[in-house]
Amino acid sequence: MQELQADGLDLKGIVRAGDTILWGQACGEPQTLTEALMAQRAGLGGVNVFLGSGFSSTLKPEYADHLRFVGIGAAGTHRRLTKAGVLDVLPCHVSKMEGYVTDGVIPCDIAFVQVAPADENGHYSLGLISDYIRAAVRRARVVVAEVNARVPQVPCAEPLTAADIDYVIHTDRALVELAPAAITDLDRAIAGFAQGYIPERATLQVGIGAVPEAVMANLRNHRDLSIHSGMLGDSAADLVECGAVTNAYKEIDPGVMVTGALIGTRRLYDFCHRNKGVRMHPLSHTHNIAMLSRLSRFISLNSAIEVDLTGQVNAESINGQYLGAVGGQVDYVRAATASVGGRSMIALPSTAQNGAVSRIVMSLSGPVTTARSDADVIVTEYGAADLRGKPLSQRMKAMIAIAHPAQRENLERAAHAAAKEVA
Known part of the structure; x- marks a missing residue:
């Protein structure tokens, strides 16, 4: 596991042209990593991104100039991508997705994950999302973990260890949150x-x-x-x-x-x-x-x-x-x-x-x-x-x-x- 600095993070040595990148969806988005990808997209030679739901402001339709977006639908802020016609929708039952990632039906060359700081056993809790991200970690050529000090150490059926991670950055930043909807x-x-x-x-x-x-x-x-x-x-x-x-x-x-x-x-x-x-x-x-x-x-x-x-x-x-x-x-x-x-x-x-x-x-x-x-x-x-x-x-x-x-x-x-x- 190689530690990188969050400031000035350069993805060129990690991401190859044509790679498919998958990251933790919803509130589990590793924002420092995804923001770096958006900022550096022009120099990466063309990259594919697979998306679940999203609730951050990271992705914008204009980023499709150098990125190809594929995802499960218009959940959350990803609706602006479908509205602009830049998200290629995969109609898929959620129950199939873990198997699709495991089998390579949904490609995953790079996995970006956000995890909690390691506990006393050296385990990194996946924190806010555990749906198909563990399968992505097993499938990926490279795993980049954002260890965010604010991620809760939620008990996980299968947490990560240092052996699962190729590169790590340490951050301390606000998590994506979704307030409860107002009830009428x-x-x-x-x-x-x-x-x-x-x-x-x-x-x-x-x-x-x-x-x-x-x-x-x-x-x-x-x-x-x-x-x-x-x-x-x-x-x-x-x-x-x-x-x-x-x-x-x-x-x-x-x-x-x-x-x-x-x-x-x-x-x-x-x-x-x-x-x-x-x-x-x-x-x-x-x-x-x-x-x-x-x-x-x-x-x-x-x-x-x-x-x-x-x-x-x-x-x-x-x-x-x-x-x-x-x-x-x-x-x-x-x-x-x-x-x-x-x-x-x-x-x-x-x-x-x-x-x-x-x-x-x-x-x-x-x-x-x-x-x-x-x-x-x-x-x-x-x-x-x-x-x-x-x-x-x-x-x-x-x-x-x-x-x-x-x-x-x-x-x-x-x-x-x-x-x-x-x-």
Whole structure:
């Protein structure tokens, strides 16, 4: 392991023309390394970058002059890259990504990682992200680690050691943070209907956004909940501290809150620092359908751009504009519906653009992310449509009932016309 100085870091001796660089996504971005790459891009001879989600201001569309961006979608600040047409989107279930990196399907010549300072055992905690980054470290020709003094030493299933690292720089800089989304009355209304599907002793998976925040806020009076989720936000710490989450009744990892990403603020990071009740795992543990389905009462809550009357879910793009990602939605939908007592919810507001556009639609304006054959419960501020076991005619009625009242007549007409065409 060779130590380099963060100031004046020169990547020319590390990065080769044509290399693909992969780094920790979301709040785990090693910003000193990524900023150096952006600043030095013109002299590196053409480099490929593979991206997960992003919440920093590091990447800009104009950097595509010397970099080729490939990634999983428009999550966070990477939406500006898809909007500019410079991010080549890989539609991929999150559960596949670790294997793709391991097998070289997603190339990785250079891995940039952000880690916590070494502990008393010489272990470097991955800190804020552990999804497919460990696989990238194993696959990469060169591993460059940014040891940031502010990264929490979160317990990891497989931390790094000095033997994993080729080059190291030491920094002490603010971490990427994502504050909890502001909760509106509309979000609370959606959460109120979703709450009815979350029993005591449930194991939760929730995504990012105001609706998940509202749902978590509603669960403070629940008891013996558990969390096994691809990501944790600040609200997870709140539920542990108020006694709602104990992780006591999980069939897998009892007593431990499992995640692959910390996406929150310093409050969450400090809560997870050396906390034996939290453990970071790779995707093969956080998104493994066979494993997750062994958890009883596994409840999955995810969002969508739009849902059609038959239960098809679009979480990716609309009218050719990429706004989201495949993500882990299907992994969790299938795991929850295979779990004994489990339920899968897709929650979304009934309209967009101040009520002008219905998000409950006759036909999707983009791809099918989750098939109607996997649909379980769809929730809006007007109720919950339980689609299990319902034929198409009953599904359409249930979906129209949770659409915005001003949109229901148009949807009924469209459904009627579609039925006549089939007949």
